[in-house]
Amino acid sequence: MLKRPERLTLLGVVLWALRIGIVAGVVVGAWATLSSGGLSGGTWITLLTAGLSQGAIYALIALGYTLVYGVLLMINFAHGEVFMLGAFSGMFVANALLSADGFLVTYPLLGLLGVFAAAMLTSMLVALVLERVAYRPLRRAPRLVPLITAIGASLFLQYTAFGMFGSRTRRYPPVELLSGRVDIFGFSFQRIEIITIVAALVLMALLFYFVERTRTGRAMRAVSEDKDVAALMGINVDRTIVITFAIGGLLAGAAGVLYSLLFNRVDFGMGILPGIKAFTAAVLGGIGSVTGAVVGGILIGILENVGPSLLLFGLGVPSPNQLRDVVAFSVLVLVLIFRPTGLFGRKENV
C-alpha cells in the first residue's frame, strides 16, 4: 500500500539537504582523490591495516559499551577511563617485569601474559567499583541522571590518574616480539598491527562463546531483553549486571594494553577519544548488539584512517589526517541523526 507522502517541513528539507550534501561530498571527494592517483596502492594497504588494527581495539571497547547498554540502558561514559587505567596498570607491570632480571626479555610471552592479566584485572576492578559506587544507587533514576554521573566519574578517574601518575606521557618498554615488520603476500605490515588484530579476534571469539553458549551469557541476554521478566524467571539481575561490567572491564583492559603498544604512549587523557569512538562504533553497529559492536568498531577504524585521505586528499585540503577525529565524530552525529538504531540494532532497544 502506498504511504501518503509526508508534509514537507522545514526540518525535513534541512535533513534532506544534509543527506544530499554528504553523498555529493563523499562522491566528489573520493572521485577527485582516486582520479588524481596521488596515493599508491601501498598507501591504501597501510591505511587499511592501520584502520583494521585500531578498529579491532575500538571493537573491544565498544563491546563494553554495548553490553552495559544492553542490560542497563545507560551510556557508561567512564568506560574510556576504565580502558586508560588498564593501560597504566599494564605499563607498570611491564616495567617491573623488565627490571626484574629482564624477565620480559627472557620470557616475552609469559611476561606479556602477565601484563595483559594485570591490565584486565585492574580494569575489571575499576569497572566493578564504578558500578557499585556510582551506578547502582541510580538504577531506577531517570535516564539523564546516570549519564551525568558517568561524565562525573569519567572526569574523576581521569584526574585520579593525573594525580597518582602525573601528566607525563609514558611508554611501554620495547618488546622485540612486538616490534618490527612482517611480510605477508608481498606487503609489509607492522607486526604489532597484526598481533593486535589477532588478539582482539581471539578475545571476541571468547566473548561470543560466553554470551551465546554459557548459562551466564544466556542470563545476560535475558536481562538485556527484559530485566523484570528475567528476575521473575529466577535470574539474579544484580549479579548479572555485575558480571556484565566485569566483562566490559576485562575487554577494556586488554584494549588498553593493545592501544598503548600500538601508539606507544600512555597518559591520563588517553581514554577520552578511544572511548567516544568506541561509543560511536557501538551506536553505528546498533547499541545493544554484540555483532554490531564488532562490525561498528572495525568500520570506524577503517573510516577514520582511510576516510580523510579518500575524501579530502583529492580536494586539496592540507594535512587531511588532522581531521580523522572529525570523520569519527561526523559518523557519530550522522548515525544518530539518520539511523539511531544502527546497522544491527533492534528497534525497541534504541
Add this chain to the structure above:
Amino acid sequence: MEPLARAAVRRAILVGGVVGAATVYMCMVGLVGAFAARPLIAGVGGEGPGIVTLGLVMLAAVPFLAGMTVASRLRSATTNASGALAVGCAALSGLVGGVLLAAFTLIANAVPLNGVFIPVTPTLVDILTFEQGPVVGPILLTIVATVAGAIGGAIQLLDSRDRRAILSGIGIVLLLALLKPIVDPILAGLELDAVRDFLFSAGGLSQAAAALTLALVVGLSWAWGRPAAPLRDRMRSMPAEHRRRVGLALAAIGIAALLILPQISTGFVSLVLVNVGFYLMLALGLNIVVGYAGLLDLGYVAFYAVGAYTMAILISPSSSLDGPITALVGPEWAFWLAIPIVMLVTALVGILIGAPVLRLRGDYLAIVTLGFGEIARILFGSDALRNWVGGPNGVVGLPNLHLPVLGELTGPGEYFYPVMAFAAFAAFVAWRLSNSRTGRAWNALREDESVAQATGVNTTNYKLLAFALGGTLGGLSGALFAVQLRTVFPGSFLLIVSITVLAIIILGGMGTIRGVIVGALILVGLPDALREFGEYRFLVYGAALVAMMILRPEGLFPSKTRRAELHEDVDVDDRPQLAASGEATA
C-alpha cells in the same frame, strides 16, 4: 539493646573502612601533599609555619564527617541509641580509618612507592607522621582520626540549634582562612592595616582572630536560632511585599559591594571575578538549554568558540578578513558593532545544531552535541581552515575594548565592569524568560514532551528557540573572552569547558539563577583564588557531579516549581523501551 550495639559496631567498622580508603586515596592522588603547603591558622605569635594546614583539615574532616553520620543514624528517632554508644561508634569509625591510614603511612615509609604513585614521597610520610618518626607518628595519626570521629559523634548529641551554631562557626573560620588571598588584598585596598595585621600573618589566620571569629559566629548563629529570636521573628512576621523589599535592599548592597571591589583590591581579585563572569554567562546560557528546556547539551563550548572566533575575525586587523568592522568604524566602536553580529551568528549556529537533533532522546542528544563540540574544536585548530581561522595559532591582535565613558581598557583585569554588566544582562534575560510564556512552554516541554505537544506547545520551535538563546548567551561570553584575552586560539575550547559549565548548573540547581551564580562562584571562583588547586579542580568537579546525582540531584538551591527532567515521572522510566521507541521514531 545487645543486637543494636552489635549492628552499630559492625556499621561503624564499615564506615571506618570507607574513611581509611578515602584518606588513603587523598594521599595517593596528591591532595594532602598539595594542600599541606597551605597554612590556615598561624602558629603562636604569628611566626613560623601554620599549625593547621588545609591538608590536615581535609584529612581530619573525613573521620569527623563519618563520625557525624554514624552518630546521627544511631541517634535518629527509629534507632534512638544511647549517647555513649553513638559517640563510641563514631570514635570507632575514626579509629578504624586512622589505623588504615597509619598502616598506609608505614607501608609508604618502608617501600618506595614513588615510582608508581608520584605523590607518595618521603615528604608525604613526614606530613602524615607530623614529622615525629615512624613510631610516634602513626600512633599520633590514629589518635587524631579517633578524636575527630569522636568529636563528630559528640556534636550530634547537642540539640540542633547548638550544633548548627558550632558547625557554622567552624565553617566560617575555615572559609575566612581559606579566602586569605581574596580578603587580604581587599583589606589592604581599604587601608585597614590594623585589621589586616590582627587577622592575618604569613602563616595564615592568626589564632586570636580565629578564636574571635569563632566566638562571634557561634554567638550570632546561636542567637538567631533561639526560639524567640527578635530579628528573625520580625523578618518572618513582615508582609511578603515588605520582605521582598528587604531582600532587594540586601541584594542591592551585595551588588554595590561587588561593584566597588576592583577599586579597593588588587588586579588578582578582578581577574578571578572576570573569569567567574565568563563562566556565569555560559552557565546562564546552558541553563536555558538544560535547566529550562531539558535538552542536555555537552557541546556547549562550541557556542563559546563560535562567539570568540566571530568576534576575533570581525575586529582583529590581522584576521583573515582584516577585521572588516574595525576597518569600517575604527577600534572605538568595533566591538559594539560586532556584538549584534556575534549574537546573530551564534543564534543561527544554535538553530543549525539544534534542527537535526530535535528528534533525539535525552542521552543521545547529549552525545551528538558532544560530537558537535569536538568537531568544532578540531576544525578551528586544523590546517584545513588555517586560512580562515588561523589553525593552531588562532587569531591574534584584537583591539582593546573601548567603553563609552571610561575609554580604552588596557589591562585584562579592567574588564570587570563590562563582563559584570553583560553577566547581569544575561541573568536578567534568563530571569525574564523563566517567568514568561516561553519559560512555561519550556517547562512543559521538559516535563513531558508529548503532553506539551498535546496542549498546543510547538515543541520544534521552542526547542530551537532554547538552542538559539542558549547559544547567543554562550556566544556573548565567547566574544567578551576574545576581547579580554585579545587572542583566540583553539586550546581554549576544550570539552572540559562544557563539563565545567554543566557542573556549575548541576551543583547550583538546574533552572535557578541564584543556584547558577553560587555554582559559578564555588566551582570557578574558589579554585581560581586558591592556586594550590591546580588541576585538582577537575577531580573535585567529577566527584561533585557523582555525589550530587546520587545524593541531591536537584542541586544545592533547587527551585520549587522547576524540577529538571532529573525528576521526571518515574513511570516513564519504568517502561523505557516503549517510551524510547516512541520518541526515536516519532
